[in-house]
């Protein structure tokens with residue numbers, strides 16, 4: 024059976040994480056493959072996993088009755104798609120994510136990761152730090168997108 | 176022999192040979208000397224003052240191939256009085272040309288380096304001659320990445336050419352827009368999001384950046400974050416101009432005259448002015 028530890032250690036999201044945590048994370052990981060056009064997740068569905076993109080491209084879309092699917096962002100190799108819902112209530116996707124090209128991902132099961140983080144707060148802190156960074160980056164990028172730099 | 180106009184204050188008459196619509200408000204014009212006289216030599220990144228008779232003059236970058244100097248190519252966005260008149264000219268119309276002016280992209284000095292070009296919107300126009308140069312001398316350079324951002328797919332310049340370039344194996348082209356419908360196959364996200372994925376060796380890379388000021392500021396930040404030093408980044412600046420020759424002071428920016436010291440500047444030389452709000 025494939026062990027995911029080396030693959031996880033290679034991902035920008037987990038870069039520098041203590042190797043002792045990788046075993047826990049690997050227990051929550053699986054590989055998935057999506058062909059072009061297939062959805063990784065759809066709006067309203069419960070978010071039971073988040074994805075680390077190993078290869079390919081994914082578009083994040085919202086559906087508008089008037090305009091059809093509108094692409095908000097595309098993601099690629101090394102990006103993290105989705106986040107841990109640390110709140111008690113189930114978390115639901117707010118948009119669709121569709122593979123643009125053949126896309127390979129590492130899928131991390133949210134329930135499993137949350138349980139590991141509850142059991143080991145050092146791991147929880149490491150994961151939180153990384154999610155905060157990734158959210159801050161997404162926030163910066165979205166603000167620039169809203170600024171309409173080409174008009175300014 | 177290649178000969179440019181000997182009197183830089185005197186516009187020389189050129190004729191519009193072809194006009195091509197790029198986007199809703201932007202056109203590419205091909206100009207020739209009437210009678211097809213001697214060629215027009217320029218360096219990538221330089222601009223001409225284009226004179227629309229009865230309207231006035233505007234600085235416009237040269238966007239054609241340096242090696243094809245029998246035709247002078249400009250890409251113009253209709254934003255006001257002069258540019259509207261230029262965009263409305265039809266084949267056979269006459270325009271005045273003074274130039275070429277300004278400091279170019281340092282394409283020859285970049286030999287042996289990886290090349291990263293980051294363009295936003297109309298900023299691809301002054302970079303296109305540099306791209307032609309790198310492609311023509313491809314073996315002299317390392318990895319070559321073009322990151323091009325625009326607001327929507329309809330705002331991208333040179334669509335067909337971009338698609339052709341994307342098909343090459345020795346040149347990676349990343350086109351990204353701020354928003355798009357599902358039929359768009361390129362990236363969606365601001366240009367800065369692509370920089371982390373560009374392939375280059377930070378120790379041996381030169382980056383050329385041109386676009387709206389905000390886009391350039393955040394692009395420079397990302398490039399510095401990837402390990403480039405300010406001396407490895409070049410930016411192209413815009414200011415209102417009159418003479419284009421460093422005489423009138425219209426284009427003054429801090430201690431610089433953009434028409435003469437620029438428009439292309441090495442970032443470390445202008446860093447302090449680039450970040451000031453009031454200039």
Ligand SMILES: Cc1cc2nc3c(=O)[nH]c(=O)nc-3n(C[C@H](O)[C@H](O)[C@H](O)COP(=O)(O)OP(=O)(O)OC[C@H]3O[C@@H](n4cnc5c(N)ncnc54)[C@H](O)[C@@H]3O)c2cc1C
Pocket residue numbers: 222232233234235236237250251252253254255256257258259297300301412413414415416438
């Ligand atoms: C070195 C250099 C290279 C340039 N290269 C190109 C090019 O390749 N293609 C091109 O289309 N333009 C280019 N420009 C910009 C171009 O010179 C201006 O858009 C033009 O001078 C505007 O003149 P106008 O009479 O049409 O507009 P005006 O009637 O003077 O202005 C109309 C409106 O446009 C705004 N405006 C004026 N200048 C600019 C500007 N530079 N950028 C944004 N808005 C402006 C004004 O504030 C005003 O709101 C370049 C400028 C410089 C300094």
Ligand code: FES
Pocket residue numbers: 415416417418419420421422423424425426427432433434435
């Ligand atoms: S435009 Fe006259 S000095 Fe620059």
